Amino acid sequence: MDDALDLSPATRSTSGRDLLVSLRDVSKTFDNGTTALSRLTLDVAEGEFLSLIGPSGCGKSTALRILAGLTEASSGSLAWSVERPEIGFVFQEPTLMPWASVLDNVWLPLRLRHVSRRSAADRIEEALAMVGLWKFASSYPRELSGGMKMRVSIARALVLKPRLLLMDEPFAALDEITRFRLNNDLVRLKAELGTTVVFVTHSVYESVYLSTRIAVMAARPGRVVDAIDVPAPPIRTEEFRATQLYIDTCRRASQALHGAMAEDESL
């Protein structure tokens, strides 16, 4: 719409990739008068791994929910490069149906589109194999550990082969060992599938390890204040955590985050 607004750092498209979706001047005010987002401008490029990081109340979850279509922006525009792309969503909690087996949980998105269990079988198996849980297809969620439940949740989000995967602090409730393992899984899955990922997190280290680009947000009102590229190969291993690039990027992201928080008088 208005090209003059493209000065915002977050609108930089990474390495000339095609745009998948762009948010322009998106604001969101809740019914109780709280402003969650104020003139947020954000581009998501096809194939990138974008992390949204910021203090509580900066509206990162709200931005994710607007992308998912779960809530409407109060003003501003949301433009997709493709009609109704398939979207997967992973919540902070595994959000599984406790009465259904692992297999039936992963079947759900297909089932809601009237795909029978038999014709869905291959895709369910593939999705469960991707997260290494095919052996547990007939288990029930409560028989699984927290990390396994989260992997089922990821398999469910991937079973429709989404063009865009939205993740709202998916590993925040897990212990660090499990979290690291799931981070590696996610890097691998992302590389295998080429899905575009938008990932909300509180953790600077997690965002640097996973992302190709990090958008740093500030609160009250929620907006993007900085964008940081992570110019490392997309496949990351534990060694990446020891590289100078990783350390420098973490420092840079931390500084940006502290800058964002310093502006917030309520903290």
Place this chain on the structure above:
Amino acid sequence: MSAADPIDMRSHVADSAAGPGDRSWRRLVPHRPAEYVLPVAIFVAAVLAWEAVVRLRGIPPYILPTPSLIFATLIKDWPILSGSLLVTLRTTLLALGLAVVGSVGLAILFVQSKWIERSFFPFAVVLQVTPVVSIAPLLLIYLEPGTAVLVCAFLVAFFPILSNTALGLASADHNLIELMELYRASRWQQLVRLRLPSALPYFLGGLRIGGGLALIGAIVAEIAAGSAGQGSGLAFRIVEAGFRLNIPRMFAALALISLTGILIYVVLTVLNHFLLHRWHDSARKRGA
């Protein structure tokens, strides 16, 4: 990473050793003999003490019969009592069935719209808080005695199932509701795939209360009907035997009513266990 995930694997194995699915019957019954030897022994001792006190003190049977006499009466009067038992059982189960259909249907209607809930819930509350004994005489004027008894039993069973089911339908995980929206599930899909399964534990809780209350409703209405009951259910037998001062038969009918209540409770508890034990905490073995 494959499933070679030592930490996660171990916790899974530890959990499944507690036995999901297998030998689920055993969880209903105490494991060690001592756990049921004591309750049974105390029950037997109480009955024996009753027998002994009545015999030693020479209390006449028209004041307090011995357990053995009650049991003998139960056998002797079985042709009469068994017919009444069937009538009471049929009334109770029919009332419970109708209450399930009506209350679940209404609860589903409630969850569709807050306005429907606000408009109709007061009626349900009025019916619930008005003691059934006070409605029974009116119903007996308007309806055939058999129908009046059925309606009373229905009315008392209705509310607990309704309020529990409505609560359950409304308590579906809000993230799962959002997931349904994301995948553009229809209202019907949301109801069948999410709200109804979420409400199942609540519904079964309501059903257990409703099952007991349906029996109470049926008995109360029969007592209110009194001699107009035209020789039907167990409560009528109690009233009738009371008029004739046939105290042992009163006790025998009372024992059958208690047994019916226990039977209903046990059947519904077993049903609850079978439907929920794989996934719901309420049916989970403690300490597992």
